[in-house]
Amino acid sequence: MVKIIIIGSGIGGSGIGALIAKETSHEITLFEQNELLGGRCASYKKKDDQGRTWIFDIGCHIFSTCDKGPLGNILDRVGKSLQWSYTQNPGPRVVVMGMDLSRTTRSKKRRKRVEQKSAKPNFNEMMKNMTLEDTKKIDNISLTDFLDEFFGKGKAAVKKMMYGMQAGVMFGVAPHACSAGEFVRCFGDNAKQMSMGYPHGGTGAIPEAYCQVIEENQGKIIKGQEGRVEKIIVENGAVKGVITGPNKTFHEADIVIANSDIKTTVLRLVGESNFSSEYVKYVKDLQWGGQVCSLKVGVDKVITDQKMLTYVPTFSDDDMKKRFTSLVDEGFEVDSENMTVPEKTVLLVGF
């Protein structure tokens, strides 16, 4: 029997764990350094002073393709289902710099007239129709340049702002630092599927369902202090296992799958000496994404029937650049290792 160790219970680690658990008879052990499962997609429950239970999401707040994308695909394959709420009917309502870009505010007739008048296909249609090969050709072009090329330099400022903001929300980077190819691959898929939304039970419902599958298929999940992997042991180019927890316990493995970030995995857990200098340089040169300050507020009465409201105030191009700054640009050293321990993790108030 093949022994597989997975480091991390984020959607990446728990998702791959669920697939292996369901589709093979390999022995799986998943290690998670936090008490909470799910990484940046985790949720937890808390009671308020009136005894009502609220679900708080740690990071994610919305999913681009829900059940029709990769997350739903894994759920299907492992035989789990979740209930999803799409951001439609009515909605989404999007007001950017004073302009209402909502689908709901335009009649079908008017949309058709606008489309017929325009000689160019609309940007969403273009993204939907681009082949994978074509998206790869624009991998090294920035989203800013790509938008300028499509809409014209100095034109369609609001639309460019809207797509630029989506890069910020989804990838955590400014449009000038976002690969146009990656953007089109992700958003083309979103535009095709039209299934953006949120799972009932909080974002954590997804990794929790994956972890359930691991345990239902005799896999083990070890979390908290004991679940913290200190080192991945590699000898003569082959993985031997991992060392975990305060007592530095050795766990043997034939395969180790690391869901910790690439810098931590390569530079700390495995160690530079096990990789080519070129690859180590590539990893060291990778930069952390931007920073977002976000507050989620739970309300206990219905205040709108819209499933998603987006409002962006008016600001200039220069202002936008300033709004997207990276931690590294500001001289911060990002210590990913310590950012994930419970007392230092950023918590967002959510519902």
Ligand SMILES: Cc1cc2nc3c(=O)[nH]c(=O)nc-3n(C[C@H](O)[C@H](O)[C@H](O)COP(=O)(O)OP(=O)(O)OC[C@H]3O[C@@H](n4cnc5c(N)ncnc54)[C@H](O)[C@@H]3O)c2cc1C
């Ligand atoms: C504030 C915020 C908002 C976001 N909003 C959205 C959104 O709305 N929609 C969206 O699609 N995406 C969003 N994202 C991005 C999304 O959350 C991530 O892309 C996704 O959750 C990452 O999953 P992952 O499995 O790759 O990694 P992670 O969730 O980071 O999982 C890695 C796991 O590995 C564990 N780990 C790391 N090192 C070790 C170790 N040595 N030993 C044991 N365990 C270890 C960590 O504790 C963690 O649980 C958001 C992210 C943040 C931070």
